[in-house]
Amino acid sequence: MDQLNELGYYAVTRHPADAKVIFAEAREAEALGLGACHVGERFTVKDAGVLSGALAGCTTSLGIAPSTNPHTRHPTITATIGSTMHALTDGRFALAFGRGMDAYWQANGLPIVTEARLRDYIGILRRLWDGEMILNHDGPAGKWPMLRHVNGLEDSPPIGMVAVGPKTMEMAGEICDFVVLHTFFSDEATESSVEAVRRGAERAGKDPDSVRIWACLATVSDTLPAEDRLRRRAGRLATYLQAYPDVLVRANKWDPVVWERMRSTDLFANAAAAGPIDASASIETLEQLDAMIPAEWLGAAATGSPEDCAKTVARQFDLGVDSVIMHGATPQELAPVVAAYRDNRPTLRKAVAVNPGRFA
Numbered sequence: 001m002d003q004l005n006e007l008g009y010y011a012v013t014r015h016p017a018d019a020k021v022i023f024a025e026a027r028e029a030e031a032l033g034l035g036a037c038h039v040g041e042r043f044t045v046k047d048a049g050v051l052s053g054a055l056a057g058c059t060t061s062l063g064i065a066p067s068t069n070p071h072t073r074h075p076t077i078t079a080t081i082g083s084t085m086h087a088l089t090d091g092r093f094a095l096a097f098g099r100g101m102d103a104y105w106q107a108n109g110l111p112i113v114t115e116a117r118l119r120d121y122i123g124i125l126r127r128l129w130d131g132e133m134i135l136n137h138d139g140p141a142g143k144w145p146m147l148r149h150v151n152g153l154e155d156s157p158p159i160g161m162v163a164v165g166p167k168t169m170e171m172a173g174e175i176c177d178f179v180v181l182h183t184f185f186s187d188e189a190t191e192s193s194v195e196a197v198r199r200g201a202e203r204a205g206k207d208p209d210s211v212r213i214w215a216c217l218a219t220v221s222d223t224l225p226a227e228d229r230l231r232r233r234a235g236r237l238a239t240y241l242q243a244y245p246d247v248l249v250r251a252n253k254w255d256p257v258v259w260e261r262m263r264s265t266d267l268f269a270n271a272a273a274a275g276p277i278d279a280s281a282s283i284e285t286l287e288q289l290d291a292m293i294p295a296e297w298l299g300a301a302a303t304g305s306p307e308d309c310a311k312t313v314a315r316q317f318d319l320g321v322d323s324v325i326m327h328g329a330t331p332q333e334l335a336p337v338v339a340a341y342r343d344n345r346p347t348l349r350k351a352v353a354v355n356p357g358r359f360a
Contacts, residue, residue: 094357158357173200
């Protein structure tokens with residue numbers, strides 16, 4: 001059975017999270033021939049480094065791509081995680097960074113992740129992986145008398161970025177090897193994001209097609225129970241609107257008046273105050289949110305029969321991306337969609353490698 005390097009999934013997507021499911025998920029993913037497992041870090045029981053190590057220990061052919069934030073670990077520690085994973089997996093590992101939520105960082109006494117901080121941190125990481133000793137660094141990422149990392153490896157993992165807005169997309173094209181787009185992007189937002197990534201790459205003197213772009217598509221087929229479909233579609237979108245609404249609304253060119261009206265309701269305010277909506281809201285609350293969110297917004301997902309979902313997955317490649325993460329479902333739940341996708345697998349623009357940050 002051919003491996004579908006162009007398809008991936010997110011590990012441990014249910015909340016509250018049960019970290020142990022990562023093993024059964026990974027084994028099923030390899031049996032299905034999925035190409036990559038992405039890990040979205042949450043500060044619960046979803047540490048990116050630990051879950052990546054678990055994936056390395058129970059797989060032999062699956063690409064591994066966690067995403068984290070650049071200021072939650074000392075750069076030498078991050079470099080060590082990357083080098084260790086690169087060695088353990090024979091080069092199946094890639095590492096992505098994201099901005100996260102400004103309010104969360106401020107509440108925890110951490111600085112906001114700016115463009116300058118991302119650039120500086122990623123630059124440090126590349127220099128450490130190249131074997132350079134960095135003395136008296138004083139930049140946006142921090143101040144350190146000495147940074148040194150010796151790994152003895154011939155090369156290093158690709159670096160990616162999880163991005164939403166066009167400026168971040170352009171920066172990712174400039175300085176990264178791969179990009180992960182956000183979930184619930186409309187077709188227009190996906191195409192605009194692809195263009196932004198390629199503009200950034202070209203501006204940096206790179207081949208604009210050298211940056212691997214992952215769409216992140218909520219995949220909620222009719223084979224799932226009704227409650228799961230509700231929680232993973234309306235609940236997940238409401239959680240994103242709870243976390244960083246303005247940038248998501250702008251990226252999709254959704255009507256901000258509609259969003260402001262939704263945000264001002266007691267329903268949304270009470271749901272948001274209780275915690276992440278996809279994890280904490282009752283079914284009744286989710287049903288009311290589902291009725292409140294415009295159908296156009298919820299439509300930026302793969303829904304319906306497994307065949308319908310597979311067609312939506314395949315359509316992402318027409319929008320210019322190189323790979324697709326089927327977000328919100330386990331490999332076991334994705335099996336019917338993957339089977340339908342295989343029956344009508346599209347011709348890829350460029351062949352992609354098992355490493356989520358590289359082309360073949």
